[in-house]
Amino acid sequence: MPALVPLAAIDPLLVESLLDAVFGAERRARTAYRIRAGMQPLPALSFAALDAQDYLAAIIQCWPVALTDGNGRAHPLVMVGPVAVMPSRQGEGFGKALITTALAAADLAAGTGAALPQVLIGDAAYYGAWGFSAAATGGWSCPGPWEPERLLARCATPAILPHAGMLGPWPGAGAGAEANAQQG
Numbered sequence: 001m002p003a004l005v006p007l008a009a010i011d012p013l014l015v016e017s018l019l020d021a022v023f024g025a026e027r028r029a030r031t032a033y034r035i036r037a038g039m040q041p042l043p044a045l046s047f048a049a050l051d052a053q054d055y056l057a058a059i060i061q062c063w064p065v066a067l068t069d070g071n072g073r074a075h076p077l078v079m080v081g082p083v084a085v086m087p088s089r090q091g092e093g094f095g096k097a098l099i100t101t102a103l104a105a106a107d108l109a110a111g112t113g114a115a116l117p118q119v120l121i122g123d124a125a126y127y128g129a130w131g132f133s134a135a136a137t138g139g140w141s142c143p144g145p146w147e148p149e150r151l152l153a154r155c156a157t158p159a160i161l162p163h164a165g166m167l168g169p170w171p172g173a174g175a176g177a178e179a180n181a182q183q184g
Contacts, residue, residue, distance in 0.1 A: 014056050036063040039173060060101075062102055076116055076170050117154065121152070
C-alpha cells in the first residue's frame with residue numbers, strides 16, 4: 001500500500017520531473033492546461049503517492065475550473081488531473097489509490113452539501129469506476145482540441161449541469177488561488 005501525502009509536501013521540482021516523464025516536455029500545450037490556466041491546484045484535493053522506499057511514484061492534482069454558459073454565468077467545477085504515475089510503476093495501484101483519495105476528500109469537504117461536480121479528460125472505461133461519464137458533457141466545449149467522448153463529468157445530480165458551455169479557469173477562484181500562492 002502506498003503512503004499518500006499532501007502534494008504540497010513534495011518538492012515542486014520532483015513533481016515537474018514526474019509530469020515530464022509521464023506526459024512529455026510538450027505537456028503544457030495540452031487542452032487541460034488551457035482549461036486551468038492561471039489557477040493553482042487545490043491543496044486539500046491534491047496528493048502524492050510514495051512507494052515503500054519513500055520515492056515519489058505518482059501524483060494527482062485537482063483544480064478550480066468553471067463551465068461558462070451562453071449567458072456568461074460561470075458554473076464552478078473541480079478538474080481532476082493530471083493523474084501521473086511513473087511509467088515504471090504503472091499497474092501497481094498508485095493511480096487508483098490517488099483518485100479514490102482525491103474524490104473522497106472532495107466529497108468530505110462538501111460536508112452535508114453536494115460536492116462540486118468534477119470534470120476530467122480521460123478514458124471512460126477507466127474513470128467510469130468512480131462515476132465519471134460523458135453523458136452530461138456533449139454540449140461542452142474546450143479551449144483547444146479534445147475528443148468529446150473523453151470529456152467526462154462526475155456529479156451527484158447531473159441535472160444541475162448546464163447542457164452547453166466553455167470550460168476554463170474559475171474566475172471566482174483566481175484571486176484566492178493567487179493569494180494562497182503568494183502566502184505559501
